[in-house]
Amino acid sequence: xxxxxxxxxxxxxxxxxxxxxxxxxxxxxxxxxxxxxxxxxxxxxxxxxxxxxxxxxxxxxxxxxxxxxxxxxxxxxxxxxxxxxxxxxxxxxxxxxxxxxxxxxxxxxxxxxxxxxxxxxxxxxxxxxxxxxxxxxxxxxxxxxxxxxxxxxxxxxxxxxxxxxxxxxxxxxxxxxxxxxxxxxxxxxxxxxxxxx
Amino acid sequence: xxxxxxxxxxxxxxxxxxxxxxxxxxxxxxxxxxxxxxxxxxxxxxxxxxxxxxxxxxxxxxxxxxxxxxxxxxxxxxxxxxxxxxxxxxxxxxxxxxxxxxxxxxxxxxxxxxxxxxxxxxxxxxxxxxxxxxxxxxxxxxxxxxxxxxxxxxxxxxxxxxxxxxxxxxxxxxxxxxxxxxxxxxxxxx
Numbered sequence: 001x002x003x004x005x006x007x008x009x010x011x012x013x014x015x016x017x018x019x020x021x022x023x024x025x026x027x028x029x030x031x032x033x034x035x036x037x038x039x040x041x042x043x044x045x046x047x048x049x050x051x052x053x054x055x056x057x058x059x060x061x062x063x064x065x066x067x068x069x070x071x072x073x074x075x076x077x078x079x080x081x082x083x084x085x086x087x088x089x090x091x092x093x094x095x096x097x098x099x100x101x102x103x104x105x106x107x108x109x110x111x112x113x114x115x116x117x118x119x120x121x122x123x124x125x126x127x128x129x130x131x132x133x134x135x136x137x138x139x140x141x142x143x144x145x146x147x148x149x150x151x152x153x154x155x156x157x158x159x160x161x162x163x164x165x166x167x168x169x170x171x172x173x174x175x176x177x178x179x180x181x182x183x184x185x186x187x188x189x190x191x192x193x194x195x196x197x
Numbered sequence: 198x199x200x201x202x203x204x205x206x207x208x209x210x211x212x213x214x215x216x217x218x219x220x221x222x223x224x225x226x227x228x229x230x231x232x233x234x235x236x237x238x239x240x241x242x243x244x245x246x247x248x249x250x251x252x253x254x255x256x257x258x259x260x261x262x263x264x265x266x267x268x269x270x271x272x273x274x275x276x277x278x279x280x281x282x283x284x285x286x287x288x289x290x291x292x293x294x295x296x297x298x299x300x301x302x303x304x305x306x307x308x309x310x311x312x313x314x315x316x317x318x319x320x321x322x323x324x325x326x327x328x329x330x331x332x333x334x335x336x337x338x339x340x341x342x343x344x345x346x347x348x349x350x351x352x353x354x355x356x357x358x359x360x361x362x363x364x365x366x367x368x369x370x371x372x373x374x375x376x377x378x379x380x381x382x383x384x385x386x387x
Binding site: 055056059060063064145 | 348353
């Protein structure tokens with residue numbers, strides 16, 4: 001028996017900022033994608049399967065982060081839950097905050113989270129948005145756990161000239177960024193508007 | 198006195214975990230309807246539930262939890278004040294029913310824990326018990342999070358918690374709580 005404490009015995013309240021190796025993550029995630037790919041009959045079905053895998057993660061990460069955050073606030077406003085996702089959730093999962101959070105101008109119920117380099121599609125060359133469906137599942141899980149019904153989808157958008165690109169060191173810089181489109185339902189928007197008064 | 202009932206209620210008010218802890222002297226009086234089948238028709242123990250998980254709660258205690266839940270919802274609607282960080286989750290006394298006092302605790306994801314304890318006259322001891330109860334609830338919260346981190350647990354659909362690890366953990370916590378604060382004529386704290 002090894003003397004070091006296993007990862008299961010460490011207290012969850014005090015997280016160690018240990019990092020998992022990229023290769024370990026890469027193997028695990030590639031296995032997950034292949035598992036779903038053999039069972040899906042179309043690309044959209046693969047996206048749905050990845051999203052539903054992410055859902056469970058999102059649900060649980062919401063509970064865990066609410067527990068670790070001693071302040072114990074329950075976010076009831078759209079902007080605050082989105083900020084929670086783009087900063088706390090992103091930091092605990094990927095080690096950095098999301099690159100930006102924007103509200104769509106054309107549609108009042110749409111919000112977008114941008115990430116220049118989500119690790120799920122870091123090594124994917126074609127059709128990156130499909131692999132990012134896992135992260136959109138995570139976002140959807142967090143929102144559902146917090147009580148906001150929303151549909152989240154992942155897309156990739158070309159980077160315009162002059163925008164800062166933070167790729168991983170040594171990797172060729174990507175020409176596109178991932179955007180997670182979050183579309184809230186009517187009831188959630190009404191509820192949020194009522195809370196304004 | 199001792200903690201007799203413990204319940205974990207999900208955010209849609211679905212029962213996730215209901216457990217009772219009868220005192221030693223009450224075990225001989227069959228409190229739950231389940232117990233009557235044990236002795237009479239089941240001498241070899243074929244139908245008896247071996248582990249404690251599947252014993253259902255008596256109706257009296259279920260009614261207790263329902264009343265506590267109603268009171269909790271009243272409190273939830275009325276109070277807008279925000280207490281300090283760690284105390285936000287503790288609700289405190291929800292009500293007294295039949296010589297039992299029910300205390301509540303809610304997490305930020307609206308998971309509720311209720312515990313009912315026998316009444317005791319001494320006011321000082323009440324405070325001591327409440328403080329220990331707060332610690333108990335915090336530990337239960339941690340157990341709940343650990344259960345939820347299990348990738349095989351189905352928390353999205355709010356099914357009942359059937360994890361033996363969770364069950365044994367809660368059991369041990371409450372047993373040690375009862376041993377410290379249980380019998381009033383025990384002089385152990387002196």
